Amino acid sequence: MHSELPLAVLFDMDGTLVDTEGLWWQATGDIARSLGRELGPEDVPHVLGRAVEDTAAHLAPGDVPATARALTDAFAARIxxxxxxxxxxxxxxxxxxxxxxxxALVSASPRSIVEQVLPNLDGHRFHLVIAAEDTERGKPYPDPYLAATERLGVSPADCVAIEDSPTGIAAATAAGCRVLVVDPDHGLPEFSAMSVS
Incomplete structure (x- = not known):
């Protein structure tokens, strides 16, 4: 199988297509400070690439729904x-x-955030959008990528997933996709990098 084109390309959103991970970190930092704590390097795995509820549970285990709403509102305001x-x-x-x-867009962000971001993508129409609410378990579990490939009717092995965070890379790898890792500073790969062999 030499340089076979993928049957689908699955994109993470934050930090992969749009430069929003810094905004998410800032929003989370604001909410953390309102709860009397400062974010540090040890918080990164619980914040970047995670669903809002996961980050809320990390910051305020006893008040996840209200904290998740506050995080979403703070992130939306920045976007x-x-x-x-x-x-x-x-x-x-x-x-x-x-x-x-x-x-397909496979995002750990809530659908409200995804819908706020989509108009910035020059009218690109994804065949499918998977947001945080669409699977019971989010990244780093494979569920979002498995849901995307199932709904597209393709095997994960025939897809390329484009990710930037360790959480997302773990999810796409566990699902069985070929993963291209993006460094936001260097940008997305050329089309010529899109092969599943």
Whole structure:
């Protein structure tokens, strides 16, 4: 199997297509301070790439629903100020569309946040959007990626997942996808990197 094109490309959102992970960290830091604590390096695995409820449970185990709402509102407020696309996002999405390769968005963010971000992607229409509410377990479990491939009717082994966080990489790997890791500073890969062999 030499350089076979994937049957679908599955994108994480925050830190992969849009430069929002810093905004999420800031929002989480604000809520943490309101709870009397400062975020540090030890908090990173509980914040980046995780569902809002997971981060809320880390910050305030006794009050997850209210903390999750506060986190979502703080994140949404920052996104509303404007977001930046990761370099290469437009080019790669356009190349996949031109070749008729289905794309899915597989995000740990709640649907309300995803819907706030989507208009910034130059009208790209994903074949499928999986948000935090769509699976019982979020990343780092494979469930979101397995849900995406099942709904698209393709095998995970025939898909490329594009991720930036250890949590997301773990989820896509556990699902059986080929994973391309994005460094937000360097941007998304060229279409020529899209193979499942």
């Amino acid at each position: 509303s100020q404007g977001i930046t696309l990761i370099p290469g996002a437009r080019r790669l999405l356009a190349a996949l569309t031109a070749r008729g390769i289905p794309t």
